[in-house]
Amino acid sequence: MKITMLAYPGLTPLDLMGPLQVWSLWPDAEIQVVWKTTDPIMTDTGMAIVPTHSFEDSFDKPDILFAPGGTKATFELMADVTTMAFLKAKGANAQWITSVCTGALLLGSAGLLAGYKATTHWAAHANLEAFGAIATQGRYVIDRNRATGGGVTAGIDFGLALLAAIAGDELAKTVQLSLEYSPQPPFNSGTPEEASEETIQQVLARFATAIS
Amino acid sequence: MKITMLAYPGLTPLDLMGPLQVWSLWPDAEIQVVWKTTDPIMTDTGMAIVPTHSFEDSFDKPDILFAPGGTKATFELMADVTTMAFLKAKGANAQWITSVCTGALLLGSAGLLAGYKATTHWAAHANLEAFGAIATQGRYVIDRNRATGGGVTAGIDFGLALLAAIAGDELAKTVQLSLEYSPQPPFNSGTPEEASEETIQQVLARFATAIS
Numbered sequence A, B: 001m002k003i004t005m006l007a008y009p010g011l012t013p014l015d016l017m018g019p020l021q022v023w024s025l026w027p028d029a030e031i032q033v034v035w036k037t038t039d040p041i042m043t044d045t046g047m048a049i050v051p052t053h054s055f056e057d058s059f060d061k062p063d064i065l066f067a068p069g070g071t072k073a074t075f076e077l078m079a080d081v082t083t084m085a086f087l088k089a090k091g092a093n094a095q096w097i098t099s100v101c102t103g104a105l106l107l108g109s110a111g112l113l114a115g116y117k118a119t120t121h122w123a124a125h126a127n128l129e130a131f132g133a134i135a136t137q138g139r140y141v142i143d144r145n146r147a148t149g150g151g152v153t154a155g156i157d158f159g160l161a162l163l164a165a166i167a168g169d170e171l172a173k174t175v176q177l178s179l180e181y182s183p184q185p186p187f188n189s190g191t192p193e194e195a196s197e198e199t200i201q202q203v204l205a206r207f208a209t210a211i212s
Helices: A013-023 A072-077 A081-093 A103-109 A122-131 A154-167 A169-178 A197-211 B013-023 B072-077 B081-093 B103-109 B122-131 B154-167 B169-178 B197-211
Strands: A002-006 A030-035 A048-050 A064-067 A096-100 A140-143 A146-149 B002-006 B030-035 B048-050 B064-067 B096-100 B140-143 B146-149
Touching (some): A013 A154, A064 A081, A072 A197, A081 A103, A096 A103, A096 A154, A103 A122, A103 A146, A122 A197, A140 A154, A146 A154, A169 B197, A197 B169, B002 B013, B002 B081, B013 B154, B064 B081, B064 B103, B072 B103, B072 B197, B081 B103, B096 B103, B096 B154, B103 B122, B122 B197, B154 B169
Parallel strands (some): A002 A030, A002 A064, A064 A096, B002 B064, B064 B096, B096 B146
Antiparallel strands (some): A048 B048, A140 A146, B140 B146
16 A cells, blocks of 8 residues: 655645544555655644655555645645645545545645535635635545545544555554544534634634735 | 653653644643654654654653553663653752653653552553553542553543643633544444453454564
8 A cells, every 4th residue: 555645835734643643553554745855844843753754755546545635835735746646646536535634635636626525624624616626524535535624633544444454453453452543632623613613703804814 | 831742762762642733722832842852753653753852852851741652662762861861860850750651651761650559551460560650540630749641542631631730721611622532432442441352352362462
């Protein structure tokens, strides 16, 4: 199982780390984290990560292509010719085309979501339609060979669900127990449906600043 | 709020990334990810991360000291004189002494959990007693100024809970909504209480191999 996970300067690293940690326990997986070069890239947390491979040295035909999200950096990357060409080329050969959070906007911009149901971070949901995607509510959405996760932390649920779809429930359950994934969020504030209006407005204001 | 987060070769990066992503949205937080040097360090996922500061250049008196877990690397680090001296020195001045997963064993080995209730990854729970800690079930356990999270993914719950305890519920709710933290695990297999006996045995076998 050849897995190509995009990384880029400014990404939200938890988008990447959720499925990466899940899939690192998949015995059949060979995982590459790729960017234009293998120099360290800064994330939106202030800590850098190091891609394992450059675009050039990455798998010709990945079984899974994955794109993580972010804020301003992600919106800018949608206009980056090299990255869009890379996603388009790898997407043409991939068995699965996947994302977490606003990574879906990168797939969409590369023409990979037209006619497919997809999800993204709740605050960016409206952006999906511009790419001909069918914006769909869901912690993760699987439509044929497109699998997209919601915002940031959805990457863990998405990663386990895709693992189960490909390798079976038993392995996914073992990985879930290995990572002690029995979440207990301290508040009911993880979606706009649950959160207070004041909390929603604060997040939207932060998001508007972060993408401008 | 000065935060010192330990990193080390072989760590489980999701242990670190959960609270790091949560706390990166804390306006008052200054976060350092520290190791002996600032050279890239390999994680147990095959992707390297880059510490922001060396031990030498890290905060004298962090408000929060944090240790993430891992498997073999973590058990070996318990015997590393430099790291234990570092944790002991910073712990003596920190307002909060904290961990996720087997990071608790590092705190314990540095003498920082004696007489405190603490938790760790379910498969390592019995190891806590050797350090005089009071092994306690919980997604996260807060006892006076010690805050310890369970295995790997517990770091998100732990990070939000500690943020709420220090900075108040409103900010924590805003961060939870920003990260769309409304988990929907695909299976009920996140704890030994929920998982099947076969799944438990597989994880224990993997854990035994991973620490040997």
